[in-house]
Amino acid sequence: MRFDVLTLFPGIFEGYLSESLLKDAIERGALEVCLHNMRDWANDKHNTMDDRPFGGGPGMVLKVDRIVPCVEEVQTYAERPGRLVMLTPQGRPLTQRVVEELAQEERILLLCGRYEGFDQRVVEILQPDEISIGDYVLNGGEVAAAVVIDSVMRLIPGVLGDENSAVVDSFSSGNRLLEEDQYTRPREYRGLTVPEILLSGDHGAIERWRSSNRREKTLARRPDLLDGEETKIDEDEKKKKKKKRPKKTEEPEAVAESENVAEAKPSETPEAVDATETNVDV
Numbered sequence: 001m002r003f004d005v006l007t008l009f010p011g012i013f014e015g016y017l018s019e020s021l022l023k024d025a026i027e028r029g030a031l032e033v034c035l036h037n038m039r040d041w042a043n044d045k046h047n048t049m050d051d052r053p054f055g056g057g058p059g060m061v062l063k064v065d066r067i068v069p070c071v072e073e074v075q076t077y078a079e080r081p082g083r084l085v086m087l088t089p090q091g092r093p094l095t096q097r098v099v100e101e102l103a104q105e106e107r108i109l110l111l112c113g114r115y116e117g118f119d120q121r122v123v124e125i126l127q128p129d130e131i132s133i134g135d136y137v138l139n140g141g142e143v144a145a146a147v148v149i150d151s152v153m154r155l156i157p158g159v160l161g162d163e164n165s166a167v168v169d170s171f172s173s174g175n176r177l178l179e180e181d182q183y184t185r186p187r188e189y190r191g192l193t194v195p196e197i198l199l200s201g202d203h204g205a206i207e208r209w210r211s212s213n214r215r216e217k218t219l220a221r222r223p224d225l226l227d228g229e230e231t232k233i234d235e236d237e238k239k240k241k242k243k244k245r246p247k248k249t250e251e252p253e254a255v256a257e258s259e260n261v262a263e264a265k266p267s268e269t270p271e272a273v274d275a276t277e278t279n280v281d282v
Contacts, residue, residue, distance in 0.1 A: 001103075001105065002078060004077070007038060008140075012143075021160070031153055051063055071084065078107055082105070085108055085129045089137055092130065094151070112142050177218040
């Protein structure tokens with residue numbers, strides 16, 4: 001996968017791109033990150049990229065006649081124009097499902113705003129996918145772009161040491177709930193011990209504990225995540241119980257039928273009496 005980051009401050013990414021898993025992934029060729037300084041598309045001696053807003057108000061607005069040519073040219077730098085993502089607090093929320101969606105792309109362009117944002121005509125002309133990382137405001141879109149890169153790259157094959165990690169993490173495709181509690185050595189620290197079940201070696205019991213722990217934690221901290229998942233969890237548990245349940249014999253049904261017959265007899269008795277009395281009168 002290729003990321004193209006369009007920003008006024010490319011230096012912000014220097015340390016980020018040279019550390020940890022991202023650095024290793026770039027060196028192995030699992031992904032590529034290209035930085036583009038949007039000031040290179042300024043056409044005046046002062047490299048002006050913004051101007052005061054029409055109608056007045058605080059701050060400055062990024063100019064449409066700078067941003068649009070910049071994006072359109074960068075789109076030609078690869079065989080595919082890629083998916084254009086604008087980082088903005090007005091965009092749709094970045095969730096794990098959106099991350100999974102973005103991970104299917106071969107190329108993503110990340111457009112980083114600054115100041116009061118972009119001239120609205122940038123949105124109308126380029127039709128970007130507007131994405132927000134939360135209901136708060138940052139100084140610019142660079143940190144948000146790093147969040148997108150960091151979350152998407154985890155789903156790219158070959159980036160993580162154990163690809164199953166990206167499946168069972170909180171919110172992920174194999175676990176839409178919060179992840180269960182995790183423990184490692186030492187077994188005891190300051191009076192706090194590791195749950196015995198995790199030391200038992202009983203993999204079935206351990207998985208049941210983890211499933212229960214995930215559900216309890218999610219219910220306590222993020223009950224909203226159970227909406228839509230609660231039914232699925234209940235159905236899965238019912239299927240498991242059904243497989244373990246022994247087959248029913250026919251005897252209980254026969255008993256039930258005989259009980260029904262017995263219950264019906266008293267209701268018939270008055271009718272029989274009435275009929276007898278009628279015959280006597282006749």
